[in-house]
Amino acid sequence: MPTDIAVTGLGLIxxxxxxxxxxxxxxxxxxxxxxPDPVLKGLPVDFSCQITGFDPEAEFGRLTRRLDDFIHFALAAARRAVRDAALDPDTWRAERVGVVLGVGGTSLSTYESAFQHLSTGHPDRVSPLTVPRSNPNMAAGEIAIDLGARGPNFTVSTACASGATAIGVARDLLRSGTCDVxxxxxxxxxxxxxxxxxxxxxRALSRRRDQPGLASRPFDTARDGFVLGEGAAVLVLEPLAAARSRSAPVHALLRGYGASADAHHPISPHPEGRGVTQxxxxxxxxxxxxxxxxGHINAHGTSTPTNDALEAAALTRIFGDQAPPVTAPKGVIGHSLGAAGAIEAAYTVLALRHAxxxxVANFESQDGDHKLDIVSADPRPLTAGTGISCSFGFGGQNAVLLFEAA
Structure with a gap:
């Protein structure tokens, strides 16, 4: 069975x-x-990291009405990833093409609208599209429908580790010989x-309403919570031998996957970083x-006081005083919850490709006893062709991906 798994396509929204x-x-x-986010106007925290310039109507036409925002993003990312991988859905072996998406929850805006109709005594105004628009599984389902992928198709949910878990599970489908792509x-x-x-x-969100651009600051002494975000990333994975046989672009190799459970607390990570270490x-x-x-670590780095400190301690225990340089993209894009692990896996691939x-946005100084080598202010050359992407979620669910430059 194939052991070398290639990343041949990337789609990012x-x-x-x-x-x-x-x-x-x-x-x-x-x-x-x-x-500032007009959707959140009037709330205690009224800012977020928002996708701009994306036009669902132009992308999907009449299909737009059927899809919730998280599915818009997933489907657009999948289309771009397939195109980037130089794959043709009209000619691939559809029954051998799988789709595995990570979704932590859903975009609750559709349910908010439905609940408002119910609470005001108008159940007749609840859209019949409410369920198919909002079920987490529909991100993977709509991709299969759109692209004609008839292999294994499902959604995994491990909170903020969901996207990384999905990539790890996809790797296992390829290694077992269940799928070709x-x-x-x-x-x-x-x-x-x-x-x-x-x-x-x-009290998980930053309260910097007067300075939202300074709010998300992973590992920084002045961090006070994360910033809500959104988005999607889709990676095309296939055995390296198959990719080379069709002269496909190879962005990186997915070499390692580790998953664990803290088995400790619904929200707080294990105080000794047991699950992260595992x-x-x-x-x-x-x-x-x-x-x-x-060569480098793409940290979970949410910008919350406790979680960043525990992650720093765990990474220090694993890598010692010579820990590789650390970056944390949530300073730039906020926290997209179930999508975060996939987006940051794609960023790890890009870091390897660009060396x-x-x-880390807004990073100035560290607190605590465990000091990481945080990349700040400007990009730094990558001197070794490997990187890990760390994702951790509620329920103590952890997923770590290890990539190597192609």
């Missing part, structure tokens, strides 16, 4: 841009995309009033790598 090149330029500029990634839009209100009540160590072992082989590590 994020607040940083609508193409990999646009995303890369925004990341390297180290500039936050956070801004898998479209894998994640999608979510956290820009709903319900989502914002819930996270604000949990997931990173498993990914290293899976790839046959030592900690010293890793550069983007800076």
């Amino acid at each position: 994020t607040p940083a841009g609508l193409t990999p090149d646009e995303n890369w330029a925004t990341l390297c500029a180290g500039r936050s995309t956070a801004a 898998v479209l894998a990634g994640g999608a979510e839009s956290a820009r709903s009033r319900m989502t914002a209100a819930c996270f604000a009540r949990m 997931a990173v160590t498993t990914a290293l072992q899976d790839a046959g790598c030592r900690p010293s082989d890793i 550069r590590i983007p800076p």
Whole structure:
């Protein structure tokens, strides 16, 4: 069975841009995309990182009405990824093409509208499209319908690790010989009033309403919470031998995957980083790598006080005083929840392709006993051709991906 898995296509729809090149330029500029959000007006936290310039009507035409925002993003990213991989859905073996998407929840805006009709005594005004627009599985389902992918098709949900988990599961489908090609990634839009209100009540969001562009600041001493985001990333994965046989572009190799559960608390990570350590160590072992082989770390880095401190401590224990340089894209694009792991996996691939590590937006200084080598201000040359992408979620669910330059 194939062991070398290639990334042959990338599709990205994020607040940083609508193409990999646009995303890369925004990341390297180290500039936050956070801004006041009209959808959240009047709430305690009224800003977010929003996708701009994306026109669903132009992309999908009449299909737009059937799709919720997170599905818009997923389907657009999938189309772009397939095109980037030089695949033709009219000629591929459709029954051997799988789709695995990670979705932490859904875009709750559709349900908000339905609940409002119910609460005002108008159930007849609830749209019959409410369920197919909002079910998490429909991101993968709509991609299959659009592209004619008839292989295994499902959505995984491991909270903010969902997108990374989906890529790991897709890798396993390829290694087992179940699929020839898998479209894998994640999608979510956290820009709903319900989502914002819930996270604000949990005191998980930054309250910098007067300076939203400075709000998301992973690992920085002055961090006070994350910023809501949205987006999608889809990676085309296939065995390296098959990719080479059709002269496909190979962006990177997916060499390792590690997953674990903290088995500790519904929200708080394990205080000793037990699950994080297990997931990173498993990914290293899976790839046959030592900690010293890793060229950079794409950290989960949410910009929350406790989580960043625990992640820094866990990474320090694994990699020691010579830990590789660390970046954390949520300073630029905010936190897209279930999509974050897939977007950041794509960013890790881009870092390897460009041999550069983007800076962490708004980073100035670190607190605590565990100091990481944070890339700040300007991109840094990447001197080793490997990188790991870390994703952790509620329920203590952890997923780590290890990529190698092609």
